[in-house]
Amino acid sequence: MRASLTPIQGLLEIYPKVLQDARGYFFESYQHKKLKELGIKDLFIQDNQSFSSKGVLRGIHFQNSPSQQSKLIRVIKGRVLDVAVDLRPDSPTFGRHHATILDDVEHKLFYMPEGFGHGFLALEDTILAYKCTDYWDPAAEGGILWSDPELAIDWGVASPNVSEKDQKLPTFKEFTNSLNR
Numbered sequence: 001m002r003a004s005l006t007p008i009q010g011l012l013e014i015y016p017k018v019l020q021d022a023r024g025y026f027f028e029s030y031q032h033k034k035l036k037e038l039g040i041k042d043l044f045i046q047d048n049q050s051f052s053s054k055g056v057l058r059g060i061h062f063q064n065s066p067s068q069q070s071k072l073i074r075v076i077k078g079r080v081l082d083v084a085v086d087l088r089p090d091s092p093t094f095g096r097h098h099a100t101i102l103d104d105v106e107h108k109l110f111y112m113p114e115g116f117g118h119g120f121l122a123l124e125d126t127i128l129a130y131k132c133t134d135y136w137d138p139a140a141e142g143g144i145l146w147s148d149p150e151l152a153i154d155w156g157v158a159s160p161n162v163s164e165k166d167q168k169l170p171t172f173k174e175f176t177n178s179l180n181r
């Protein structure tokens with residue numbers, strides 16, 4: 001397991017050692033001690049899995065305090081463009097994002113601590129799995145519109161398949177205004 005830093009402090013891309021043999025592959029998708037050595041000390045208490053058809057975009061989602069979640073994300077089958085948006089008001093990279101490809105070949109893990117918005121675009125029919133450090137809390141759910149020009153995320157598609165709920169998410173400006181209230 002090897003971690004690679006990203007331009008945003010706290011966000012990590014983690015490369016597991018994928019062992020191939022005549023039967024297929026094997027890798028440790030979660031190993032507490034090795035992740036701790038890479039600086040990830042979180043206690044994950046919920047695992048989620050979703051299937052998304054090619055062209056589906058989910059996000060950008062987060063949970064507000066006190067139900068904030070760190071996430072450890074990976075693709076079981078398929079390929080996504082996965083995006084983390086820095087929503088930590090005190091961060092020098094507040095409002096900036098980092099995008100990365102997660103797939104079922106490299107099996108890269110994407111770690112985002114509390115304070116990030118998360119979204120992904122399915123580039124193929126995809127099963128995505130992620131660990132979370134807090135339970136789902138519908139009352140604490142927050143989000144930002146995937147296509148907000150201020151975030152300027154290059155999704156590479158003009159009209160992805162987005163849920164009605166996600167189409168109505170606030171803009172980044174509305175989000176920042178809500179912080180100042």
Ligand SMILES: Cc1cn([C@H]2C[C@H](O)[C@@H](COP(=O)(O)OP(=O)(O)O[C@H]3O[C@@H](C)C(=O)[C@@H](O)[C@H]3O)O2)c(=O)[nH]c1=O
Pocket residue numbers: 048050058059060061062118119120135136163
């Ligand atoms: C997130 C979540 C949803 N649900 C339910 C609510 C709803 O009926 C159904 C689908 O929920 P959603 O439409 O919110 O699912 P989805 O759009 O996949 O939401 C997820 O998006 C990605 C980007 C994230 O980062 C996640 O934290 C989560 O917000 O599942 C749970 O039961 N537990 C959960 O933890």
